[in-house]
Amino acid sequence: MHTKDLPIVDCPRAPLARGRAHGEALRGVITEKIERWQAAIGKSYGQPAGTFLPAFLSATDFRAATAEFIPDLLEEVQGIAEGAGIAEETAFALQLMDEEWWFGRAKGDGHCSSLAIAPSDGQPTLVGQTMDLPRWHDQAQALLRLEGDDDETLVYTSAGMVGLMGVSSRGLGICVNTLSQLATSRRGLPVAFAMRGALAQANAEAAATFLSRVRHASGQNYQIGDRQGVRTLECSAGGAAVLTVENGRSLHTNHPLASTDAAPGAKMEGSSNSRNRLRSLHTDFARNKPVDLDRIKAALSACRKGGAVSIVPKGPANARTKLGLMKSMTVGAVIYEIGKAVSLSVAAGPPSVEGWKKITLRQG
Structure with missing residues (x-):
């Protein structure tokens, strides 16, 4: 998707209405995405979606944790279903992206790269990432504008999901x-719900x-920033490990740097791709220079061999093969500037080839 085509969906405060607005606005996109998702399930796990998804949902209980910790999101999901005209x-099940991966034993360790930079020398707090997902998510990118009592939240998502990442x-x-x-x-609590x-x-x-x-429910790194500084947590079934943020800069990819709560048989060092992407981030922030928006855009756009932070898909978008659906690509990149004002810079595809759009959030 091109950034200029990124839909922004205004969602009211009430959870059910919020979900309905999302589902109605993106109904056709969600329907088409579900078709690609179900085809991808068959390709990934060797069984049709009609068999895999009931087994997945019956073997897990993510609703109880969601109801305990953030029950309004269950209403929001109900609203998405009603608005989109789906079950x-x-x-x-659309919300359970990370959980589906480990339940189905999907290959690979993910491809997202993230950073959080504490405020200094007049620069605001800066938090950003590339969101790398299977290519079947492409053309489903959207930005949700969630209305609050006296504030707003912008959530970058794949249509039908309550969110991937966001800023308030x-x-x-x-x-x-x-x-x-x-x-x-x-x-446990699924990642999408934990983030929200x-x-x-x-x-x-x-x-x-x-x-x-x-x-x-799943292993996940959370980069968190506000006007005072940044925090980084590695969360898993065994709890949360808090990382020490050195020199006000937290850089992360897809292998743990602090947590030792390993899954059975896990290779905690991660893949060479994850290590190379982390090395790429360290290279771009190695010098003791102020970090600004342009520098972060450049780091998220890096395409170094063996560890591209910005992943550009091969082949035309309208000629995807079934195998091509499963290949990873950067389906979006975000950078938050959190100072007196709060803004989001967003690219709706690989930032090495796609443009950015900046949105300033309204202040209460």
Whole structure:
């Protein structure tokens, strides 16, 4: 998707109405995405979606944790289903992206790269990432504008999901990346719900506290920033490990740097691709120079051999093969500037080839 084509969906405050607005606005996109998703399930796990998804949902219980920690999101998912004209069970399963991967034993360890930079020398807090997903998510990118009592939240998502990452006008931003090496739980809180629950908090400390107390379904790194600074947590079924942020800079890819809560048989060092991408980020932030928006855009656009931070798909978008659906690409990149004002810079595809759009959030 091109950034100029990125839809922005205005969603009211009430959870059910919020979901309905999302589902109605993106109904056709969600329907087409579900077709690609179901084809991808068959390709990935060797069984049709009609067999895999009921087995997945019956073998897990993610609703109980969601109802315990952030029940309004269950209403929002119901609203998405109603608005999009799909079964509520299908809408709920759409939220379980990371959980589907480990349940189905998908190959690979993820491809997202993230960073969080504490404020200094007049620069605001900066938090950003590339979101790398299977190519079947392409053309489903969207931005949700969630209305609050006296604030707003912008959430980057794949149509039908409650969110991938986001920033609020309260001055709180969250980015994420998968840590497939960490322990999982069939009764924990799924990543999409954990992210939104953290993003609903007042500040970074409260978001970190929320992520530290919930039961997590999947291994995930959370980069959190507010006007005061940044925090980084690696969360898993066994709890949350808090990383020390050195020199005010937190850089992360898809292998744990602090947590030792390993899944059975996991290779905690991660893939060479993950290590190379982390090395790429360190290269771009190695010198003791102020970090600004342009520098972060350049780091997220890096395409170094063996560890491209910005992943550009091969072949024309209208000629995807079934195999091509499964290949990873950067389906979006975000950078939050959190100072007196709060803004989001967003690219709706690989930032090495796609343009950016900047949106300033309204202040309460």
